[in-house]
Amino acid sequence: MIEITEIKKIADAARINLTAEEERELQGYLSQMLANFDKLRSIDTEQVAATIYPIAVESVLREDQVETSLDIECVLSNAPESVKGYFRVPRIMEE
Amino acid sequence: MTKYETIIGLEVHVELATKSKIFCGCTTEFGGDPNTHCCPICLGLPGSLPVVNQQAIEYAIKAGLALNCSIANYSKFDRKNYFYPDLTKAYQISQYDQPLCLAGHMDYELDGQTYSVRINRIHVEEEAGKSVHSGDNILGSEFSQMDYNRAGIPLIEIVTEPDIRMPAQAKAFLEQLKANLEYIKVSDCKMEQGSLRCDANISLRPVGSTEFGTKVEIKNLNSFRAIERALEYEEQRQAEVYDQGGTIYQETRTWDEKLGVTVTMRTKEEADDYRYFPEPDLPPLIVEQSWIDEIKATLPELPLARKNRFIEQYKLSDYEASLLTATQELADFFEAAYQSFPNAKELSNWLTGEFARLLNASNLTIPEIPVQPGDLAELLSIVKDGKISGNQGREVLGMMFDSGKKPAQIIKEQGFEQISDTKELEGVIDQILSTYPDEVKRYQAGEDRLLGFFVGQVMKETKGKANPGLVNQIIRNKLLADQ
Known part of the structure; x- marks a missing residue:
């Protein structure tokens, strides 16, 4: 399960504001997605060039x-x- | 201050001198009304597709070869993601893990010593737009005004290894780098227009230690002098922090030119996570060896090598050779003129003296002036043969700059031809001496300075055309013979 702090970080990098509820919702989606990637990662791709x-x-x-x-x-x-x-545009430097 | 060793590495951004931008056909011309050099591609409008400018790649390869890098036959572009209004797409197209040029080095000199700095990499990327702040500085402005004329101009970023040990070395390295890049004509390297910019990384470590200390990055360095000063300041600051048992934190600092200090911009915790990933809109860049060889064949002799050859071949001083090889045009001019006037010392004196003065005053570059190397050689031969004086020669050179006429023609038109005919001069001198019998007596009684008076009278009589050396000699002989 992906941590909520990680979700906050990703949201911040993407400059989107999430409510606590949305964070929890995304936590579920992203965790599922990562699990799928784990499955992919179990395949041996040693001899395959990155596409x-x-x-x-x-x-x-x-x-x-x-x-x-x-x-x-x-x-x-x-x-x-x-x-x-x-x-x-709004001033550039953040506080 | 030998407790610590200073470690400096540089990141140099150089705008390439292409006519059009790196991914679109908008002009790269400096200035212009804001946002008038923009199109859907450099504005990052949806559906637009970038296409790489071949000339930009050629310039980048040329720079890589000049800095002894190996050129990657396969490289690719990546997206560097960050939110900042100077980017129209919220990412910059750059090169991340597979840059075009790798592992080079560049030599430079400082105080008679030669140093070598390893080049880690050179990658190709697009320039960002320019923000015009409404306040006094970046920290004080209320809002920003964006001009995207600059967005998409091709850039190379040259990253050095941390091989520099002193602020003065950083400055000397950059001066040499600029000279090299100007020589190979890949950039105009105008710092005042931002076409060459530098960020510096600096850390200190105890002398004898092999591990690096924590580095600080300094930005906003707008001149070579500023770079040296900022590094000197930072060197001192870090030493004081360590002396007091403090810790240096990894951070980005900005140089405040007015106050002469560096100020924290952002710390590592706030540092951007650029989330690089391969640019799907651009296919990988395959560079054939034959293309690299072709570019290599066009590389001129670089300034440092040329300077050393000038010292060796023409027996010039280090200083003279440096001046003459400062630009490729001047060095070429020297070597071409030398073909017809093989007196390097004299030629050098003229080129770095009156010629340089006139060139500077004309605000032109050497290819733009009407004076050809052969013309200067001809003029210097005429001066050397004593047909005209050195002063007249300088006057003639000025007129050559103005009119583009050949020296012989100007001399004829101006009636500058010097009288070096002894018989003719003797006639004039005899006449002068008989006009001033009292002065002759006083000279013969020991008033040496009157010689100048006689010479002056002869020059007046001949409207300045008499060969002054010869006049001197004849008068002296006559007056001494009379005694």
């Missing part, structure tokens, strides 16, 4: 060519707030 990429594509490279960027109106259209062409 990182689902398809076999290598080194797709592009020429160093400048292309037109988006208009500033377009860039800022998704900004929650903007000021003088900048995205405006």
Whole structure:
């Protein structure tokens, strides 16, 4: 069983707020998930290379060519707030 | 202060000089109105796919080769996850466990000694955006304004082994590194524009100990001078803590330039867990040996090697050779001019003197000026033959910078041709001497300084064209012969 402190840490890393009830709920789900991975881990994969990429594509490279960027109106259209062409966000450093 | 040994390692971020960003076609040009060099890829909009810029990889390989690294035939990109508004995607595409360049080293000199620093790795990653804070500093601001023009500019991060032992060595290492990277033209290395940045790790240990002490990372180092000062401060601070029986905690500190101190930014407990994992949007990077060989063939002789060759081959002093090899352009110019004017000392004096002054004043780089190496060689030959004086030579060089005309043409147009014809000069001198009989008597009575007066009169008469050395000699001979 995964510890509640671990759940809190993961939630914090993902920047999501959980109620105590949600924490307990997730504790169950994640524990189940980890148990499944334990099952996978019991398989001998010594001779198998790690599969990182689902398809076999290598080194797709592009020429160093400048292309037109988006208009500033377009860039800022998704900004929650903007000021003088900048995205405006809450102050960065945490207490 | 020999109780402790200082251990320093550096992490250097260098922006690569590509035209477009690493994963998209937006320009990498510095400046520009905020957020005008952005597209769906560098803004991290859903559905956009990054594609690696080949030139960025080539520059990174070139840097790796210049620092004697081995280049990985297989490397991959990873996501470094953290929440910070300078990232549009909440992760930075970087390289984690399989970087492009590994295990190199770089030599540098300090006070006549050569040192070597091992390079642990060089990895390729994308630059983050830039925040403009509304307050005085990062700690005092109310909100942040984000500009993502910089987001996605290709970066390499060069990580050294902890082989540096003194703050002054860190500075010397960085200066050499910058010179090398400028030589191979992979970056403009402008610290003031942030295209070369450095973080430093520093720890102390008792002399004789082989175990490392707890290290502290220092950030916000904006100049080589700042790096040296911050490390000196931190060295002192840690020594005092240990002297008082205290403990150094692993933490990140920021350098406060104004106060000249380092301040705690975050401790290890607060340190980010980056949760690296392979970037699924980018296939692995396969680099063929033939490509590496091709890049290797384009590597120029690096500045330190070139400097030492200059000392050996041209019998120049260490100082002169350093000045001449400071940039590849100047060193090339020297060697090209030397072909037609094989007097290294004289050539060096001109290049590091008047030439450097004019270049500096023009705000141009060597490829941008109209003066060719052959032109300078021609001018110096004319000066050496005594056809014009050194002062006139400097004047001519100035006009060459301004007009791009050849020295012979300028000399002709300006009527600079020096009179070195003894007969012609004797005529003028005789005339002067007969005009000033009293001065002649006083000179012959021992007033040596009057020689200058006569020479001056001759120069005036000839509108400055007389060869001053020759005039001196003729006057002296005549006046002494008359006695």
